[in-house]
Amino acid sequence: MFLKNNGILSRRFFIRFFVIFFIGLSVSLLDAGSSFAAASAQALSPDGQSGAEKQVAMDGYLSTRYVSRSTTTFDPATLIEKKVNDQDLFGELRFNITMPKTNRFEFHFSGTLRKDLDGNSDLTGYYPLEDIGNTYRTETHGYLYDAHLGINDPLPFLTQARIGRQAGLRDEPVFFDGLATDFRIGSLLNLTLYGGAAVHFYDTDTHWGNDTLGGAGLDIAPARFTKFSLDYLSIKSALTTTIDQQDNMVSLKLWQSIGSFMKASVKYRYLNSDPRDVGVRVVSTIAPADMELNLNYFRQFRRENELANELSLYDAVLGQSSPYQSYDVKLRKLFGTHYAVDLGYFKRALQEESQTSAFDRDFSRVFLLIELMDLPSDRISFTLTGEQWSTKGREYHSSGLDIGYRFKNMKNASVNVGTYYSLYKYDYYNELGLRENVHTYYINGKVPLGKGVSINSSYEYEDSLENYQTFKLGMRYDF
Amino acid sequence: MIFSRQSMKKYSMIIVLAGFALSVGIQPGLCDKASAATAAKPPVGAAAAVPGKIPFPLPDSHKGGWIEFHGASAGLNLIAGEQSCLTCHARNDCISCHNTRPPRDHTNTWRTLSHGFMAEGNRERCLTCHRQDFCVRCHNETAPRSHTGSWLARHCTECHVPGNSSCGVCHKKTPPPPHPVL
Numbered sequence: 001m002f003l004k005n006n007g008i009l010s011r012r013f014f015i016r017f018f019v020i021f022f023i024g025l026s027v028s029l030l031d032a033g034s035s036f037a038a039a040s041a042q043a044l045s046p047d048g049q050s051g052a053e054k055q056v057a058m059d060g061y062l063s064t065r066y067v068s069r070s071t072t073t074f075d076p077a078t079l080i081e082k083k084v085n086d087q088d089l090f091g092e093l094r095f096n097i098t099m100p101k102t103n104r105f106e107f108h109f110s111g112t113l114r115k116d117l118d119g120n121s122d123l124t125g126y127y128p129l130e131d132i133g134n135t136y137r138t139e140t141h142g143y144l145y146d147a148h149l150g151i152n153d154p155l156p157f158l159t160q161a162r163i164g165r166q167a168g169l170r171d172e173p174v175f176f177d178g179l180a181t182d183f184r185i186g187s188l189l190n191l192t193l194y195g196g197a198a199v200h201f202y203d204t205d206t207h208w209g210n211d212t213l214g215g216a217g218l219d220i221a222p223a224r225f226t227k228f229s230l231d232y233l234s235i236k237s238a239l240t241t242t243i244d245q246q247d248n249m250v251s252l253k254l255w256q257s258i259g260s261f262m263k264a265s266v267k268y269r270y271l272n273s274d275p276r277d278v279g280v281r282v283v284s285t286i287a288p289a290d291m292e293l294n295l296n297y298f299r300q301f302r303r304e305n306e307l308a309n310e311l312s313l314y315d316a317v318l319g320q321s322s323p324y325q326s327y328d329v330k331l332r333k334l335f336g337t338h339y340a341v342d343l344g345y346f347k348r349a350l351q352e353e354s355q356t357s358a359f360d361r362d363f364s365r366v367f368l369l370i371e372l373m374d375l376p377s378d379r380i381s382f383t384l385t386g387e388q389w390s391t392k393g394r395e396y397h398s399s400g401l402d403i404g405y406r407f408k409n410m411k412n413a414s415v416n417v418g419t420y421y422s423l424y425k426y427d428y429y430n431e432l433g434l435r436e437n438v439h440t441y442y443i444n445g446k447v448p449l450g451k452g453v454s455i456n457s458s459y460e461y462e463d464s465l466e467n468y469q470t471f472k473l474g475m476r477y478d479f
Numbered sequence: 480m481i482f483s484r485q486s487m488k489k490y491s492m493i494i495v496l497a498g499f500a501l502s503v504g505i506q507p508g509l510c511d512k513a514s515a516a517t518a519a520k521p522p523v524g525a526a527a528a529v530p531g532k533i534p535f536p537l538p539d540s541h542k543g544g545w546i547e548f549h550g551a552s553a554g555l556n557l558i559a560g561e562q563s564c565l566t567c568h569a570r571n572d573c574i575s576c577h578n579t580r581p582p583r584d585h586t587n588t589w590r591t592l593s594h595g596f597m598a599e600g601n602r603e604r605c606l607t608c609h610r611q612d613f614c615v616r617c618h619n620e621t622a623p624r625s626h627t628g629s630w631l632a633r634h635c636t637e638c639h640v641p642g643n644s645s646c647g648v649c650h651k652k653t654p655p656p657p658h659p660v661l
Binding site for chain 2: 069071076087092094096108110112122123124126127129130131132134135138143145146151167169173174200201202203204212255257262264265281283285290292294298309310312313314315316317319320326330332334340341342344346348358359360361362363365367368369371373383385389391394396422427436438440460462464465466470
């Protein structure tokens with residue numbers, strides 16, 4: 001099948017992926033000059049007049065990136081230090097095909113490919129450069145995030161039907177292979193229905209079954225500045241070959257705009273008929289003071305154990321999540337056109353201290369960012385960052401400096417250099433007070449070559465338990 | 480293996496060559512009209528957020544550490560049906576970025592050390608992009624730093640320490656088989 005519900009791609013998929021990949025490129029290159037330009041223009045044009053002459057328009061991007069990482073490690077057999085290297089090739093293709101003239105159909109695609117170039121890996125023991133890309137036991141794998149056909153206005157009240165792999169973003173982000181439909185009744189009421197085979201991009205195929213999900217969302221706008229939503233999401237997940245998990249979530253939401261300077265939302269959710277959580281969010285812009293304020297409050301009522309993959313709080317790895325509440329305050333202030341200051345505080349507090357466990361703790365974080373733009377001269381910027389978080393037995397501090405420069409006569413080519421310092425303080429077992437210092441230095445740059453093509457490169461050096469070097473070289477073509 | 484080594488080399492070469500051919504082979508004038516057309520008016524609708532395609536500078540709100548702030552704004556502006564984000568961004572920009580653009584702190588040290596610290600107190604942050612299967616896959620298939628050399632002989636003293644629950648991240652059965660009594 002072209003669309004497998006585990007997101008991991010078969011040989012047949014690769015063949016079709018490459019076919020689409022090169023068809024897309026061919027269309028982009030062959031449809032040169034005015035025809036392509038008009039199509040591209042339509043995608044961006046507010047009135048679509050120029051693009052309306054085209055039957056089909058296409059926009060998107062293709063990017064490729066080569067990544068080389070290296071470090072040193074001890075050979076477990078000889079206990080002699082040796083250098084190891086890992087090289088990967090990444091590709092990403094995303095495009096949207098629309099029909100400006102009739103607006104009858106549209107197609108959206110987003111996918112990535114990754115190839116391990118060196119084959120270095122040791123899944124039986126620790127390998128310092130191993131990551132999730134090495135867990136497939138194949139050198140190449142890919143992810144298909146979006147490949148759906150949209151049919152616009154097929155029936156009265158049915159504004160769009162979407163078929164294929166797609167994301168549902170109404171409440172919890174979910175991916176599925178299936179069908180979604182949007183209905184609109186007047187200007188006050190929208191109804192979305194969706195469902196299909198759930199897509200889990202990192203499932204281990206050995207014991208997970210065919211999961212399904214379905215949902216509905218209703219939006220009602222009784223007034224210009226007020227909106228209500230009601231969402232229902234049902235997920236059936238095969239945790240093992242013999243155990244199925246079915247979770248049903250109901251979500252009630254209210255959005256309210258207060259003038260042009262404040263927006264707020266309240267979301268209350270039920271999971272399997274029990275109250276699950278409530279979230280309050282306020283974003284306020286104080287224009288005369290050039291300030292923006294974000295306030296977030298969240299409270300989880302339930303103790304969360306095993307749930308379907310889309311709803312799980314990582315019970316399988318971190319254990320249960322006990323009831324807690326969190327406060328999140330962020331403030332940003334612009335001082336003219338040259339200075340920006342961001343300040344934030346986050347606090348997570350368990351409802352009962354006795355519920356504290358190794359992976360479920362009280363937690364707080366403070367961050368500060370100061371940015372100087374076009375100072376001391378045009379095209380140069382400085383960014384200073386600081387962060388501190390703490391939880392019982394753990395502390396983390398970091399600070400960083402980034403200097404960026406945009407070149408004047410090179411189509412806005414840019415280069416950034418910077419460094420970060422992180423200090424982890426933690427106590428294992430007997431209050432040993434271990435400390436880990438991590439110094440990171442980097443340089444990266446981007447050179448637009450014109451016509452949507454750019455080349456980017458970066459080098460990063462991490463001085464930590466191991467010393468890592470990472471080199472990246474990539475290109476991107478926006479069409 | 481899904482592919483043979485030879486065929487994968489061929490495909491890889493094709494990708495690389497196609498990429499770099501694009502870098503140097505785009506014909507002049509290909510997008511001139513597009514540039515001219517888009518420069519005339521600000522874009523509205525499902526336009527991709529492509530630097531250079533949007534003919535006006537970033538709004539002031541996007542300066543500084545906007546990445547810290549964008550979630551709340553997007554939640555209120557996108558879901559509520561407001562169109563402000565969609566002036567420049569496509570609707571699927573969210574999933575594209577959250578699946579393919581790791582944050583700056585996701586370094587090699589993050590991979591081997593610090594992600595566990597963060598997850599201890601703030602697993603909710605992980606939910607922004609990751610689902611449980613991501614954790615399970617890696618922890619099921621790869622071995623941690625401690626599992627080297629004489630780990631088999633050392634693991635008793637590492638595991639049987641009060642308060643050490645890190646073994647349970649991967650080993651759900653206690654004790655994991657085989658587990659002979661010494």
